Amino acid sequence: MNPSTTRRLLGYALVYKYRIVAALLILCCAVGAELGGPYITKTIIDKHLSIDERDIGAVLRLLGLYMGLLLTASVCNFTQSYLLQATALRIIKNMRIDLMRHIGRIPLKYFDNTPIGQVVSRIANDTEAVRDLFMSFMATFVVSLVQLAGIYTALFILDARLALYALLLPPLFVVIMYVHLKYSKVFITIMRARLSDMNAMINESIVVMPIIQAFRREKVTIEEFEVLNEDRYVNQVKQFRVFSLSSRNIVGTIGSLVTAYVVWYFGRESLQTAISFGVFYAFIDYMGRIFQPIIGIFDQLTNAQRAFVSAEKVFAIMDIEGKEVEDTAGVNRPEGVVKFDNVTFAYKEGENVLKGISFEARRGETVALVGHTGSGKSSIMNLLLGFYEPQQGVITIDGRDISSFSKQALRKHMGIVLQDPFLFAGDIKFNVSLYNKDISIDRVKDALREVGAASFIEQLPGGYDEQVVERGSTLSSGQRQLISFARALAFDPSILILDEATASIDSETEGLIQQALKVVSEGRTTLVIAHRLSTIREADQILVLHRGEIVERGNHRELMALQGRYFKMYQLQTGEQASAAGDVPAGTDIAANAAAASKSM
Structure with missing residues (x-):
């Protein structure tokens, strides 16, 4: 187990150290109450049920004490279990929030190379596995240690010499556990990796299901999924094989042998001296109880290993360098003068996609970028939005280098409309305002009216409260695009970015948007990536890109x-x-x- 992972998990637990300590103290009381039962039985047998003396009153009192201890143990077990499980849920809640916060800080290039399903698996499945560590293994491990300590204390009280022999059992089980962990971790790591791969493939398949069905790829997709599923199954069987050989099977065998030895030991002693039947009964009872906590630990070892493997994956994401999400309440609205000065950029070292890009876009101007696929149009927008950093050159807004802005301050007064508009699950007014408190319902309606979307929205059964499924699949591409235009306009940006925003809509809708843009572009800096050249005839400046360079410019x-x-x-x-x-x-x-x-x- 990685010491760093253990230390960080412990750090999450120490936030609730007082609750955990209280639960463990209550647990000790429960274990003590449970372990008192055999000793009380031994006392009843040896002192009050002998032929010479039958003290029924004392027996009833001891039985009452026994019942009281059982009731105390029951209440304490419930209390400690509730405290530990509630604490575990709080720990995982904090871990999930930390993970989600950090994902918002991670540079965009991480998501370029990581399947969405794998990230979802980290947040959902892996944190759930860590929860099992705190809820199941931690409780079982602590309970087992306390029980073993109490059992060995009772054994030494009953027969010190035989208790010394029993001390050989824990080191033996530690060796068995070490072997179990060594071989089992390999299979569990592969199983968790395949689960992430399966989640990634399921996510991708659902998103592109129309393409899969249109090109009749259902069978091939299932076959690809089956390869991952089979690999996970094979490793899971191997892991269960290790578990079966090294857990209950071997513990049960050792337990039977030890019980037989105890019977032989007391039988031999009885030939030489008188042996108390009560001591014999108590010793057999306590020896039998030794193996219960050992089996409990073995049963939870798989969960513990799965939790540590999952925790390592979660912390691997948290270790990715990111930038803090900063408050933008005091950020002033910029004038919107955008300038690129000899900017060179590469996604991969040595493969420049932009080479010496220089241009200036003033307030109220519309600058269009045109060129073939791969010429660098979208890369310019990605740099302006701060998704990536240029290798050379400077990008400024109002004369200030954008690298000196926080990412949130940089984007606060920018609006963007993509070629493939994304709508969130929720109603239409939410998809425009995104729960921004500064955007009222009247402003939402005005924005929708300006882009020409009000007419079709008001005809929907729910109007502005109409629910939109994820990605807006119940609306046409043109309707989704109009709503995304309204979203950008409702935020009243100083800089408006249109990334081939009219490429997927019909001519009539395009006409509506062109008319609206003439109004909303007034006083704003507008940068357009154009697919249809007819849509940028009125642009103040057109930059023609070819292989990462500006080869022509003008209106x-x-x-x-x-x-x-x-x-x-x-x-x-x-x-x-x-x-x-x-x-x-x-x-x-x-x-x-x-x-x-x-x-x-």
């Missing part, structure tokens, strides 16, 4: 007159409509340029 008419890469892209999308719209200088051969463009793209 629509300037770039069309240049007849470069943008001109060819526009022709491929619009054909002869470009000439009809007056975008192409007279005398240009549309067909020839289109053919040349198709060769160069």
Whole structure:
């Protein structure tokens, strides 16, 4: 077991040290009450039920004491169990909250390389396994140790010489436990890893189920899942095999042998001296009780190992360097002047996706980024939002380096609309305001009205209170996009980022959005990643990217007159409509340029 993991788990437990100590003291009382029973029985047999003396009154008093001890033990066991389990639930609640808080601090690149299902498995399954450590193993382990201490104390009182022989049992069981843990951990680690892989695959399969069914991949998906499931099953069988050989089986065998030895020992002694039947009964009773806590520990060893393996995975996420989520109450609204100064960036070292990017977007201006897939458009937006850090160059807002802002302060006055809009489970008004107290229902309605979404929302049965399932699958892509536009506008950003936001909507909806954007872009810095070049004709500046570099810049008419890469892209999308719209200088051969463009793209 990793000492660091043990220390950190202990740190969570020490928050409730007084509750745990109280539970353990109550546990000691319960164990003491339980262990007093055999000694009382021995006293009744030897002193009050002999042929020479039958003191029924004393027997009844001792039986009353025995019943009182049983009742005390029952109450104490309930109390300590309730305290320990309630404490364990609090510990896991704190651990889950810490994990969720830290996930919000982790850089975005971690999630680029980690399946969502694995992260979910850490928060749900692994923390639940750690809960078993505190609820089951800790209680069992402590109970067992207290019971063993009490049993050995009673054994020494009854017969010191035989009790010394019994002291050989704990070291023997420790060796057996060590072997059990050594071989079992390998299988448990694989089992937990396969569970995470299975969760990741299930999550991915559910998200893309329409694609799986459309391309008839159901059988292949099941086969891939079965490989993971079979591997987990095989390792689980191996782990159970180790458990079966080293737990109840071997403990039961040793227990039977020890009991036989005790009977032989007292039988031999009875040939030489008179042996008290009460002592014999008590010793057999206590020896039998030695193996109960040992079996209890063995039964919980698997849970303990699973908990430690899970805790290591949880703490591995917590050890990922992150940045604190800071309060943004005092952050002033920026003017919104965005400047990239010779910025170079690579997701992987030596593979630059942006090379010497420089441009400036002033307040009230719309800057559009165009280029083929992989040219670096989205990377520019990711850098501006602070999801990644550039290797070279400086990005500033109002002349201040964005690296000097906290991530929350940087993004407070930014609004973003993605190509694939995401709606949360909840009603429509929540999906616009995201429970921001500064956004009233009137502001939500205004934002929806500005983007042209109010008309279809008011026709829904619940109106603005209509429930939306996760990802908004009951709404059309255009309706989801309009709601995501309203979400960005409701936050009244200084900088508005549109990442191919009109690529998945129809022409009529696009017209509504274009009309709304003319209003909402007033006074804001708007950066647009454009797929449809017709949507950025009115942009103040268009940056054409190719292989991570800006190869052309200017407004629509300037770039069309240049007849470069943008001109060819526009022709491929619009054909002869470009000439009809007056975008192409007279005398240009549309067909020839289109053919040349198709060769160069």
